[in-house]
Structures are given as C-alpha cells and as structure tokens.
Amino acid sequence: MSLGAGPVMIAENSLDRDLVEIILARIRPALMLDGSGLELLALEGNRVTVAFSGRVIESYSSTMLLKIGIERALRQEVPGFGDLFAITTAGESIRS
Numbered sequence: 001m002s003l004g005a006g007p008v009m010i011a012e013n014s015l016d017r018d019l020v021e022i023i024l025a026r027i028r029p030a031l032m033l034d035g036s037g038l039e040l041l042a043l044e045g046n047r048v049t050v051a052f053s054g055r056v057i058e059s060y061s062s063t064m065l066l067k068i069g070i071e072r073a074l075r076q077e078v079p080g081f082g083d084l085f086a087i088t089t090a091g092e093s094i095r096s
Helices: 018-033 062-075
Strands: 036-043 048-055 084-086
Touching: 018 036, 018 048, 018 062, 036 062, 048 062, 062 084
Parallel strands: 048 084
Antiparallel strands: 036 048
16 A cells, blocks of 8 residues: 555665564554555654545544554564654644
C-alpha cells in the first residue's frame, strides 16, 4: 500500500531501515485483514514516522492502541529507537 509520499527519507546516523521494515511487516497482515494499512514514511535520527490508513483511523482508541503496540515492538527490537511519530492519511498527527 502506498500513500504517494515518495521515497522513505533516511537521515545520517539513523536507525536500521531494514529492521524497522521487518517489524512493520509483521504488523501489516493483521491490519490488512481489518481494512487498514501502515506505511513507513521517514527515519530521522532515532525517530520513525509512519502513516496509518483505512479503518484504524476511524477510531481514536484503535489508533492509539496501534501506535502504542508499534512503539513497544520498536523499543524492544530496534537499538537506539527513540520516538514514533504517526499520522493519518488525512495528514493528522496522532498524539498520545
């Protein structure tokens, strides 16, 4: 699923893009079953930026649970991970 955001931005001294993609790839199938999507938009320093799409953005609690779950997985498996910034396909930021 592509949101047309262009190539993933990768800053110097950033996180391991391949590892982040592997973790997100584990989450995507469950989201797709529910009509939702997840796309990696950028890696900047220790920050990961993703976009949520589909049904998951219709419910604030679902969106927050997804964000928290992704943050937990990234913290456990990506050395140096610091922050997850999530937006919706409508460009709204998701704040915890």
